[in-house]
Amino acid sequence: MSTNKAQQFYDRISHAYDLIADGGEHVARERGLELLAVQAGESVLEIGYGTGHSIVALAKAVGESGQVKGVDISSGMRDVAQKRVDAEGVQANVELLVGSVPPLPFEDDTFDVVTMSFTLELFPLETIPAVLAECRRVLKPGGRVGVVSMATVAEGDKASMLERTYIWMHTHFPHIVDCQPIPLEELVTKAGFTLSKQERIDLFTMPVSIVVAN
Numbered sequence: 001m002s003t004n005k006a007q008q009f010y011d012r013i014s015h016a017y018d019l020i021a022d023g024g025e026h027v028a029r030e031r032g033l034e035l036l037a038v039q040a041g042e043s044v045l046e047i048g049y050g051t052g053h054s055i056v057a058l059a060k061a062v063g064e065s066g067q068v069k070g071v072d073i074s075s076g077m078r079d080v081a082q083k084r085v086d087a088e089g090v091q092a093n094v095e096l097l098v099g100s101v102p103p104l105p106f107e108d109d110t111f112d113v114v115t116m117s118f119t120l121e122l123f124p125l126e127t128i129p130a131v132l133a134e135c136r137r138v139l140k141p142g143g144r145v146g147v148v149s150m151a152t153v154a155e156g157d158k159a160s161m162l163e164r165t166y167i168w169m170h171t172h173f174p175h176i177v178d179c180q181p182i183p184l185e186e187l188v189t190k191a192g193f194t195l196s197k198q199e200r201i202d203l204f205t206m207p208v209s210i211v212v213a214n
């Protein structure tokens with residue numbers, strides 16, 4: 001999907017996103033945050049913050065001495081997320097930007113943590129190395145990246161019927177199913193990160209990978 005189409009798509013579904021997707025995805029998203037274990041005082045970036053659930057959790061974790069920034073292509077998502085941030089009273093240390101990634105609109109060595117959930121797999125496979133390289137560039141030395149994504153089945157495992165349908169839909173109707181399962185562990189490692197934590201979760205018979213890497 002082109003960036004223009006992605007923006008229009010997410011603008012259109014921003015108010016319904018939680019109803020459509022979050023019922024299934026929230027377990028993996030929340031586990032990703034647990035593994036990332038963000039600490040008070042840290043500076044955190046979320047790419048593709050969507051309706052802002054993680055942004056709020058991250059803002060509470062970093063506390064008043066930390067800061068959370070987000071970048072998302074959809075102003076519709078920004079509006080929904082900003083409303084959630086305001087309702088939770090964490091707006092003082094949160095800044096939500098609207099823009100297309102890559103690149104990331106930040107200086108080198110800015111963040112202790114960069115995170116994404118159900119977002120990296122939206123990028124074309126050939127663009128993912130550039131997204132991860134940008135994560136590396138804006139991370140401080142020793143900083144960590146946390147990613148949750150739909151994953152390709154582990155070697156030796158058979159894809160479920162749903163997984164095969166999903167991939168078929170992505171291939172033939174990318175404007176309806178905009179993401180594809182990706183070999184997350186391999187992509188993150190190839191981008192020069194070292195995996196420190198990795199888990200797999202089943203989402204309606206489809207594998208979801210969670211990694212934390214330095």
Ligand SMILES: C[S@@+](CC[C@H](N)C(=O)[O-])C[C@H]1O[C@@H](n2cnc3c(N)ncnc32)[C@H](O)[C@@H]1O
Nearest residue numbers: 010048049050072073074077100101117118119
């Ligand atoms: C599937 S949603 C996931 C939202 C959220 N991370 C979650 O787990 O609920 C993907 C998000 O990535 C954003 N997005 C898609 N393509 C993007 C791009 N090229 N740059 C920045 N954000 C993008 C969408 O607007 C959307 O909010």
